[in-house]
Amino acid sequence: MKVILVADHAYINGGQAKVSLESAIGLARRGHEVVLFAAVGPADPRLAEAGVRVVLLGQTDVTQARSLARFGVQWLWNAAAAAQLRDLIAASDPRDTVVHVHAWAKALSPSIGPVLRGSAAPVVYTAHEYYLACPNGGFYDYPVAAACHRVPNGPACLTHNCDSRTYPRKLMRVARHALMRRTGLVEGIDAMITISRLQRDALAPYLPARMRFYDVPNPVDAAPLGHRAGAPGDFVFVGRLSPEKGPGLFGDAARLAGARAVFAGDGPMRAELEARFPEASFLGWQSPDQVKAVLRAARALVFPSVWYEGQPLTVLESLALGTPVLVSDVCAGREAVRHGESGLWFRSNDPRSLADAMAHLANDATAMRMGRAAYDLFWADPLTMDRHLDGLERVYRDVSGQGEQARPLARVG
Numbered sequence: 001m002k003v004i005l006v007a008d009h010a011y012i013n014g015g016q017a018k019v020s021l022e023s024a025i026g027l028a029r030r031g032h033e034v035v036l037f038a039a040v041g042p043a044d045p046r047l048a049e050a051g052v053r054v055v056l057l058g059q060t061d062v063t064q065a066r067s068l069a070r071f072g073v074q075w076l077w078n079a080a081a082a083a084q085l086r087d088l089i090a091a092s093d094p095r096d097t098v099v100h101v102h103a104w105a106k107a108l109s110p111s112i113g114p115v116l117r118g119s120a121a122p123v124v125y126t127a128h129e130y131y132l133a134c135p136n137g138g139f140y141d142y143p144v145a146a147a148c149h150r151v152p153n154g155p156a157c158l159t160h161n162c163d164s165r166t167y168p169r170k171l172m173r174v175a176r177h178a179l180m181r182r183t184g185l186v187e188g189i190d191a192m193i194t195i196s197r198l199q200r201d202a203l204a205p206y207l208p209a210r211m212r213f214y215d216v217p218n219p220v221d222a223a224p225l226g227h228r229a230g231a232p233g234d235f236v237f238v239g240r241l242s243p244e245k246g247p248g249l250f251g252d253a254a255r256l257a258g259a260r261a262v263f264a265g266d267g268p269m270r271a272e273l274e275a276r277f278p279e280a281s282f283l284g285w286q287s288p289d290q291v292k293a294v295l296r297a298a299r300a301l302v303f304p305s306v307w308y309e310g311q312p313l314t315v316l317e318s319l320a321l322g323t324p325v326l327v328s329d330v331c332a333g334r335e336a337v338r339h340g341e342s343g344l345w346f347r348s349n350d351p352r353s354l355a356d357a358m359a360h361l362a363n364d365a366t367a368m369r370m371g372r373a374a375y376d377l378f379w380a381d382p383l384t385m386d387r388h389l390d391g392l393e394r395v396y397r398d399v400s401g402q403g404e405q406a407r408p409l410a411r412v413g
Contacts, residue, residue: 008105024036027389027392029050037055039056040107057081057107061107098399101123105131142164157174193216196311200215217383218383219388225321228321235262236302245305248272253354254277257356305331324371324373326357342374
């Protein structure tokens with residue numbers, strides 16, 4: 001089968017790109033003809049090594065655009081991307097081709113919508129975020145650092161500034177969202193892949209009733225190292241130091257619990273956090289191998305995200321390494337954690353609730369018991385790359401009418 005993967009970036013700059021690129025490599029190694037269509041390079045060299053053809057536009061991520069005019073044109077309607085994607089799909093046999101969209105909001109723009117709607121080949125979309133339903137992509141209110149429960153584009157939404165910068169920028173997002181909905185991006189999708197129940201529940205009310213949903217979890221990059229030995233270490237935060245990730249909440253809770261907070265990561269809040277929490281340890285940016293070592297040695301991963309994260313890979317990596325997780329109840333990470341067994345849920349945006357959870361795991365025996373349970377539960381049904389690729393192939397066969405029919409999930413809502 002020929003698979004055309006559509007993404008903003010041809011290199012790994014986050015979890016979304018990591019999944020799209022590594023699945024491209026995996027599909028190529030299984031014998032599929034894989035083409036990665038992306039706006040922003042450079043291309044990950046592993047793609048060529050695996051036989052993935054890369055169609056790279058050589059454009060800039062709109063967040064890096066130096067010209068306001070250039071930003072506006074590309075962000076609203078990237079005509080060059082639409083033209084080249086249309087040509088690529090037209091040159092493919094629709095009987096054995098699937099178009100799989102991973103990302104469009106940072107470079108490709110809503111311009112690909114009419115191309116997808118007019119595609120003779122079936123179109124699959126993986127929802128890594130919420131741009132199809134929410135103008136700012138996250139059901140998240142940046143000024144108050146909390147999940148947003150307003151109806152997208154409803155009166156309460158339109159009159160409230162949820163943007164990370166200004167209200168005029170929010171209105172620009174609303175305009176782009178309306179353009180996206182009116183020009184066919186949603187209507188061009190034949191099957192929707194979601195990566196958590198929370199994500200599906202949030203999206204489904206704003207998508208067409210005919211939409212077919214499939215559950216294909218993202219793969220977790222981890223090896224079965226066995227149960228951890230030795231006394232557990234500190235509570236750690238791993239990830240970008242930005243408001244929606246809740247690092248300040250972790251610092252406040254650690255102080256309440258009388259525990260040392262360890263931050264592994266970097267981001268716009270680092271200087272502020274270092275000033276607020278001089279007693280904490282800041283490790284800075286960590287390589288993937290360093291992250292694994294930090295998690296493996298930790299007492300617990302604290303994941304205080306305050307937005308609807310679809311499937312936080314850090315939570316799953318921690319469980320796979322035998323480290324329990326304290327997770328905010330507003331994000332989908334809670335779906336991977338058995339409360340009281342492999343970790344604890346706490347009330348989102350509530351430092352006292354998190355401090356109580358940390359106090360519970362301050363007991364070494366409790367932390368070790370939960371760590372063993374976390375490891376055993378994950379490896380009883382691991383989210384491997386092979387499992388991920390099997391799921392993709394079932395969806396591709398279903399939407400293209402080839403082979404045994406995969407069973408789509410029942411519509412939620």
